Amino acid sequence: MSKKGYLITGLGVLVGAIVGYLYYKEIGCVSGTCAITSKPLNSTLYGALMGGLVFNLFVTSKKKNT
Template identity: 80%
Template sequence: MTKKAYIITGIGIVVGLIAGYLYYQQIGCESGTCAITSKPLNSTLYGGLMGGLLFNLFVTSSKKKQQE
């Protein structure tokens, strides 16, 4: 991975962490039976994971550039 790829993925993780916490704060699960949204840590970490994966889709591979 290039430095640009790490930066894009890192930005996605930060955006996901913020979105995960905001989801917990605004919507959340008050009963405590929801595995992900019942605790702020779980929701925040899950959001970070999803954000990193989502933003990683926009990283172009160096193999694709070499083949063209």
């Protein structure tokens, strides 16, 4: 993967982490029984993972001609 690919994926991780934490803070889980949204760390890590995966979809790779 190129430098640009790492940058895009890293940006996705950062944006996802922020969105995951904001989801916990604003919506969250009142009862505390939700596995992902009951704790801020879980929600932030899940958001970071999803953000990295979604932004990685926009990374293009060069095809090799053999």
